[in-house]
Amino acid sequence: MTAGSDTVLELLPMVFARPKDALARAENVLGSDPTPLHASVAHQVIGLWQRDFGDMRVALRHLRRARDLAADAGSAEREADVLGTLGVALVHAGRTRQGLEAFEQGVDRGTGHTRARVLYRRAYAWWVLGHHREALEDVRRAIPVLRQADDTIWTARALTLRATVHLALGRPERADADFTAAEELWDTTGQEHDKADVVESRALAAYRAGDIPAALRLFDEAAERYDRLGTPIFMFYIRRCEVLMAAGLAREAVAEADAALGVLDGIGGQSTRKAELLLTAAKAARLADDPHTAIARAAVAVRLFAGQRRSWWEVHARLVLLEARVATGRTSGR
Template sequence: MTTTTVDDPLALAEADPERAVAFAATLARRARAARDPLAESTARRAMGIASVHLNHLGTASRHLNAAIRLAERAGSPELAAEARLRLAFVTSVGGRPRQALREIEELLPGLHGVLRARAEAQKAAVFNHLGRRADALAGYRAAIPVLRRAQDHLWLQRVLSNRGIVHGYRQEFAAAETDFREAEALCRELGLDLSLAIARGNLGWVMGARGDVPTALRYFDQAEARFRELRTHQLGWLLTDRAELLLSVGLVAEARAAAEEAVAELERLRRAILLPEVRLLLARAATMAGDHEDA
């Protein structure tokens, strides 16, 4: 696996969030001492993005709000909009997707070019949170050609991964695999270790859906190893996908162990919305193992 050498804090947030927080904090201090609010805004935005990956949503909101204030003070509506887009995503994953949608809609009329494409992509991600798959795909169709032309590969890999998930939910598995493989290649090229692990976890999910269990488990193993090293919040989702796949092929003991760990991880992260579904999965595994009391 490539170890990233990026010195861009925004890219490092997609590669190694813990390193990104420390690095961006140093940049923010230097920018404050130099009275450079634009550089400090970018550093605080990177800290916000990294904090999302570490499941520190409150911390992410504080950093992103600071990034907005600094950008506005420096007279840069573009940088302020960048931070607002990421703050809208935090709002959505925090359980308020409709509010996030309103915030992005308010920004869109003043945005153009690549920045508008990023906003359309962020809006599409919120549509996916709301289960509006067709609307999400329409947003990605609008955003991806613009990002390609601009060679905005940092955003493109993220958007391809997100679109692949929508295709997967719609059982368009060939399209999902195409998007995930391109995202994987871009992440390798950019040295984005965390995003690469996410792409590989997604490939495991779609390979499992297509019935290729050995390949799915190989991708899950690769992604899981990196998630554990980076201590990010994606591990609970990956373990859930692994447990569902193992249960579908009758590997009950292995599925139960994965589901138990997924429950523990999601409890640690206080992911109350997903926990009932994973507890039901664990109950199914216990039932299939003949442990009706635990089920």
């Protein structure tokens, strides 16, 4: 595949529009003796795909190579963009300190539009880490710049993220406004994976509003979209299990969380999502009157969250662990 820079750069949004096509085309670029700049983009595309849908170890290898090639090409903007992608991957791999350092470097190297994309990614990472106010601050800085650049895709992503953070903070009205604005933007694009993510987010919003039947229906719609794309999304399973528990289907939630853990372990996926799935399985097992399973899952979740420096999540996991131990007569907090 030979192409100019603009054509190669088009592979980046394609990761979340036609994921398998993007992966195949990036591999073709690497097989065509590309320039360092083009090779950097191709490695970033493969790293993105592996980060979200595959093996995290492979993702980190490709993203580090993409960063080094961008530096070789002398493109600070390209390097900053890759550092933003790498920062998210490192956080998901449980290497929080390294991830935050990558974001700092990306913000320093990038300017304008590129810096706004890095800020969005750091906001996403703050949300993953449970630092909601920091997430809102970064996304607040990013959105006006993305809008000014007329960047529909990244503006929609930023609005979707802000809505998700508002939900986490108990602000459903603000979340709904941002989800609506994001959907209007997504409807003008071919970003099929991103569109599925919005349906999933709408399902979560319906659940938080107390409409469990609507939430389950929207989750089913999102699942069909993800299945068509062939992209396993583990946050989806975490959220659907939450609704299954609310619907009184705790045993089904345990089974779904455990099945998702098996898939995640099988592909070498994100450590952050593994910890969250373990916590979800523990909560569901506790509701299903299976405290021994709850203790086993929660204890591992506590260790993972601690190692990832995710104190907000660790506290929640410790609470579930304590509740499960009380249920069996074991009250030690160790």
